[in-house]
Amino acid sequence: MQTSHSQQVDIFSDDQRQLHYAELCNALYERELASLAQQKINNVSLLQRKIAGLRHHVKRAAYSLLEHHSPLKVDIHNASWQAKQAAKCMANSFNAEKTQLWFSSNIQIGCTIAIHVKQLGYEHIELDSIDRIELTTQRLHTNKFGWFKINGEFAEDNYRRTEVLSLRLLKPSKAILTAACCGHTWVHKGKGQQRALSLRELLLSLSINWKTFR
Known part of the structure; x- marks a missing residue:
């Protein structure tokens, strides 16, 4: 029995999809294991939990990247x-009034947000x-960086404020x-080297609604 052209295309498409999925998983595993190797984790139980959860998070991220609906390329x-990266960091045109207005209307638990980090x-x-x-x-707390006022001002008084x-x-x-999402960086001379996102950041990027930015 002969296989039709359309059936052959579907078969090749499925094979390519599986190959891409495997490549994504390998890249994510390599990056996360390298990151874990550099972390100072004294709690063996915590390290075991992190490693145990990798399989689930890696598979979820890889699948979601294949199914992505965003203006970005994978x-x-x-x-x-x-x-494409902008020549200068657009965060420097910050407007506190517009920031406060937006978060006053759109703030919600679990929302993915963006933090400008300059050092x-x-x-x-x-x-x-x-x-x-x-x-x-009029404050919100972020999972990694801590407290911010909804006008964008950092509101922590601990060691991170330097x-x-x-x-x-x-x-x-x-x-x-x-x-x-793309890990763009800038230095005083202009564009810097692209930063690799952690698995956590990558999963956050996959939750973004590009129509509402929520």
Whole structure:
């Protein structure tokens, strides 16, 4: 029995899809294991839990990258997002009033947000998520960086507030989220080397609604 041309195309398409899925998984495993090897984790139980959870998170990320619906392109070999980088970091045109207005209307637990990180001439935009909201004080708490006022101002008084480190909550936009998802960086001379997103950041990027930025 002969196989029709359409059936052959479907077979090759499925094979290519499986190959891409495998490449994505391999790239994610390599990156995460290298990251774990560099971390100082004294708690063996914590390390075991991190390794045990890798399989689930890697498979979820790889599948979601294949099924992505976003304005960004996927680099199969590096398991990363790709898009043209702006010459200068757009976060420097920050507007506190517009930031406060946006978060006043769109703030919600679990929302993926963008943080401008600037230190010693190096800057990038990093994805984080909201895990707590204080309406009375007009503040929100992010999973990694801590407290921010909804106008974007960093509101932590601990060791992370230093003269050389600047953190700012950004009003989301296509340009802001594109830079964060693609790991774009800037140095005093211009564009820097692309930053590899952690698996956590990559999963956050997959939750973005590019129509509403929520």
